Amino acid sequence: MNFKSLRAFQLAAERGSLSAAASELCLSQPAVSRLIALLEADLDLKLFDRTGRGLSLTRDGKLFYDTTKHILAGVEEIPRIARNIRTGDQQFNILTTPRVAQAVVSPALSLLRKSNERLSCSIDLRARFELDSAIASTRFDLVLASLPLNPSHVPIETKPLFKVRIEAVVPNDHPFATRCCLTADDLAGETLIGPWRNPAWRQQMGDALPAIDFSPSYALETHSSLMAYQMASDGAGIAFFDRLSARGLNTVAVKFVPLSPAKWITFGYIHPAGKPLSANALNFIDAIRQTILDFRLVSDDNANAVHLA
The missing domain is CATH 1.10.10.10 (Winged helix-like DNA-binding domain superfamily/Winged helix DNA-binding domain)
Known part of the structure; x- marks a missing residue:
């Protein structure tokens, strides 16, 4: 062979x-x-x-x-690996989603490049619902995504890294913009934006919105959480997002209102089972942790909404 x-x-x-x-x-x-x-x-x-x-x-x-x-x-990838060994290039490959890339991958890589200009990185962006299959067909050193991930045919190791609190995103002029929190009863009958028919999303949201009748209240569907955020910003309805993922987005036109009871989603990193993490990968994970700590220091709201796992 x-x-x-x-x-x-x-x-x-x-x-x-x-x-x-x-x-x-x-x-x-x-x-x-x-x-x-x-x-x-x-x-x-x-x-x-x-x-x-x-x-x-x-x-x-x-x-x-x-x-x-x-x-x-x-x-x-074998020819590229051999070339990197010959030339001393320090590349590693990340598989993640646009939401995570914007929130933590970009600032973490910026930190790493300041200390190591030879570092090179390939970033493969996929929709969250595509990741399970992408893991089976894509070469990667690290996957960064919301947990759990359950790819078939590929043995992996999973470690939690941070968790974010899900909040309702409403326009500044919405009646809910001044509220300290929102319950499922508050949201019943509102125009909601989100992939409500996506089983993974429903599982992630869990019991946060038990009283909502999803069919009549369901109005706009998108597999992109970034698109859902933008539609809420434009006044199309209420989206569900987290403050960390809004880093770099225009937040002037919206308010983040926590849900009650609080709902958290854990994000982590995945790597091939039995394969030790490279020095680049370990440094990158440390840079993500530093990015989270820096974000928490910006405000009390940030500190309450994002925690290291």
């Missing part, structure tokens, strides 16, 4: 044709076909059905691809 055979299989599976795989590998189509035949012989598996209409994965081929795609994704 060799690198080219695995790469040929990966490309053929993802592109759906030998010609596309051959074009990307700069090989002839018969050469790619031979590479895949060699892999099938090594594995003693039939990976593809070859028909006049093209190429399709067999049942075994699909299972092999689904269970090894994270390995295959890592295979194509």
Whole structure:
């Protein structure tokens, strides 16, 4: 089994044709076909059905691809890893969401770059609902996201890092803007913004809003928490957000009003099981903690809304 055979299989599976795989590998189509035949012989598996209409994965081929795609994704990183070793580049790869990237990844990387100008970092941004599958197919050193995460086929280790209090975001001229807190009864009948039909979000919110009838009160849906925040800022309704994630956003037009009882969401970092964290990753985690501490020092409201785990 060799690198080219695995790469040929990966490309053929993802592109759906030998010609596309051959074009990307700069090989002839018969050469790619031979590479895949060699892999099938090594594995003693039939990976593809070859028909006049093209190429399709067999049942075994699909299972092999689904269970090894994270390995295959890592295979194509080998030349870059070797190059980094030769040149001394200090790169590491982060997989996260736009919300977390804005809240903590950007300021933490800024801190690190001030002390280590050779540091380079690849940041892959995905929607929260895409992360479970992305972990299985993407090479990463760290994943930063709300917990829990339950990717299939990939053994991981998870550590909590910080937690944020969820608050209602309302325009300045909204009657709730002067309230010290809001209950589920207060929110019943209001125009709410959020991915209410998303099971993960409902699980995260838990019992914070038990009295709300989600169907009549449901008005606007988006998988983007940043979009929900912007719609609340523009006066479209009430969104649910946290102060830390609003770092860098325009907060002039809105008020954050805590929910009662308080609802907290924990964020943490995930890394491949059994793989020690690199010095870069450890320094990055320390920089995130420092970012949280700096944010808490800005005001009492910040300190009450964000805690290190």
